[in-house]
Amino acid sequence: MMKEAKIPDATIERISLYSRPLERILERGVAVVSSEQLARFCRVNPAQVRKDLSYFGEFGVRGIGYNVRDLLREIKKILVSDREWRLGIVGLGNLGKALVQHENFLNRGYEFVAAFDVDPAKIGFRLPGGLVIEPPSKIQPLTRSLAIEVGLIATPPEEAEGVANLLVHAGIKAILNFAPTQLRQRKCCLVENVDFTVTLDNLAYHVNQRVKEGS
Amino acid sequence: MMKEAKIPDATIERISLYSRPLERILERGVAVVSSEQLARFCRVNPAQVRKDLSYFGEFGVRGIGYNVRDLLREIKKILVSDREWRLGIVGLGNLGKALVQHENFLNRGYEFVAAFDVDPAKIGFRLPGGLVIEPPSKIQPLTRSLAIEVGLIATPPEEAEGVANLLVHAGIKAILNFAPTQLRQRKCCLVENVDFTVTLDNLAYHVNQRVKEGS
Numbered sequence: 001m002m003k004e005a006k007i008p009d010a011t012i013e014r015i016s017l018y019s020r021p022l023e024r025i026l027e028r029g030v031a032v033v034s035s036e037q038l039a040r041f042c043r044v045n046p047a048q049v050r051k052d053l054s055y056f057g058e059f060g061v062r063g064i065g066y067n068v069r070d071l072l073r074e075i076k077k078i079l080v081s082d083r084e085w086r087l088g089i090v091g092l093g094n095l096g097k098a099l100v101q102h103e104n105f106l107n108r109g110y111e112f113v114a115a116f117d118v119d120p121a122k123i124g125f126r127l128p129g130g131l132v133i134e135p136p137s138k139i140q141p142l143t144r145s146l147a148i149e150v151g152l153i154a155t156p157p158e159e160a161e162g163v164a165n166l167l168v169h170a171g172i173k174a175i176l177n178f179a180p181t182q183l184r185q186r187k188c189c190l191v192e193n194v195d196f197t198v199t200l201d202n203l204a205y206h207v208n209q210r211v212k213e214g215s
Numbered sequence: 216m217m218k219e220a221k222i223p224d225a226t227i228e229r230i231s232l233y234s235r236p237l238e239r240i241l242e243r244g245v246a247v248v249s250s251e252q253l254a255r256f257c258r259v260n261p262a263q264v265r266k267d268l269s270y271f272g273e274f275g276v277r278g279i280g281y282n283v284r285d286l287l288r289e290i291k292k293i294l295v296s297d298r299e300w301r302l303g304i305v306g307l308g309n310l311g312k313a314l315v316q317h318e319n320f321l322n323r324g325y326e327f328v329a330a331f332d333v334d335p336a337k338i339g340f341r342l343p344g345g346l347v348i349e350p351p352s353k354i355q356p357l358t359r360s361l362a363i364e365v366g367l368i369a370t371p372p373e374e375a376e377g378v379a380n381l382l383v384h385a386g387i388k389a390i391l392n393f394a395p396t397q398l399r400q401r402k403c404c405l406v407e408n409v410d411f412t413v414t415l416d417n418l419a420y421h422v423n424q425r426v427k428e429g430s
Contacts, residue, residue: 010225012420013416017410017413043224043406044224078420079416079419079420080419085415085419094312095313095317097309098309098310098313101309103372104410104412105411150415157318174419174422176414180317182235185255190421190422191258192414194411194414195235195319196317196319196409197231197323198228198231199391200320200323201227201228201231201323202224202227203389203391203407204389205294205295207364207365207388207405208295210405
């Protein structure tokens with residue numbers, strides 16, 4: 001069913017975004033959704049929804065919409081979110097603790113299996129949920145023995161690059177960096193920097209557009 | 216200098232993303248950057264960079280690159296990040312506390328001027344940085360008196376929609392929701408839901424693509 005075209009990153013992110021309201025729609029027992037409805041939920045335009053979904057084959061029936069269950073199953077297959085991913089996190093300050101406890105991760109098949117911090121006062125501490133904070137020297141052995149695929153970094157900015165090196169040496173496949181610094185890209189490992197202010201910039205831009213348009 | 220074309224959301228977010236490495240490049244005293252360099256920093260392709268920047272006029276010199284200082288100034292003008300934005304936050308658990316202390320916000324001109332929580336045990340508590348946690352009854356008067364434009368929500372999911380209503384009634388212009396639930400859209404106010412797992416889905420997709428390609 002899946003076309004083998006090169007799919008843009010932005011499409012992958014929107015596809016993931018579409019799955020959120022689809023899950024709620026399915027829970028409510030609704031069988032069919034239109035591109036207009038899906039677009040409204042996700043604040044994109046309907047033509048964009050149709051274009052994004054067209055990469056993955058023909059789900060839709062013109063003038064009717066998409067079968068919610070089929071669409072969701074296909075999206076999960078595309079995103080490989082029909083399986084579990086094992087995460088390790090480094091840095092258990094407020095942000096790290098918030099991430100470990102955030103309900104969305106487990107709901108989406110992302111399970112934290114290890115937590116690391118440099119602070120001796122934190123090592124050995126048991127987090128809500130049961131994980132015990134380990135020292136950085138355990139990053140390599142635990143990444144291997146627990147088959148951790150993705151590492152999250154929530155350290156202060158000056159520690160992030162060093163932590164990324166430790167994760168890379170341990171054979172991690174991908175890094176999601178929440179520290180307020182941009183990690184450099186590596187060949188062996190995917191690196192994604194999360195910056196909340198990018199989203200705020202986008203909101204600020206639109207607030208200003210609205211003011212200009214006088215709405 | 217700025218064209219009056221309708222600029223896609225994805226372009227706005229990438230423009231904001233480009234400004235991050237540009238600031239570091241400028242600090243290092245580099246005068247010119249190529250679309251290839253900028254693309255590598257931001258993990259997009261060079262044609263995309265050129266296309267995005269073309270919305271805003273002619274910055275580049277073919278075969279040479281972009282003047283870093285001019286480009287950055289123009290981006291800040293576009294994003295309206297050359298002024299201060301006043302933020303209020305509701306929900307001071309781990310995530311809320313992490314957001315208030317996150318260095319990137321202030322660096323980008325986003326200043327938290329008020330913090331609210333329903334928990335009586337937290338009200339009156341002074342956060343690092345000096346903000347005192349206020350009860351929800353203060354959302355309306357403080358949003359007005361402090362001219363808060365953007366509200367961040369970091370409450371448990373079941374409280375988020377009610378909090379959004381309070382912010383909307385107080386006349387807020389935009390909401391950035393970090394609670395693990397999708398807030399419904401409102402006409403009077405921009406609502407953006409932040410979901411970390413969307414980024415994780417994207418990483419997971421690419422990890423899998425690499426495995427498939429055998430790299």
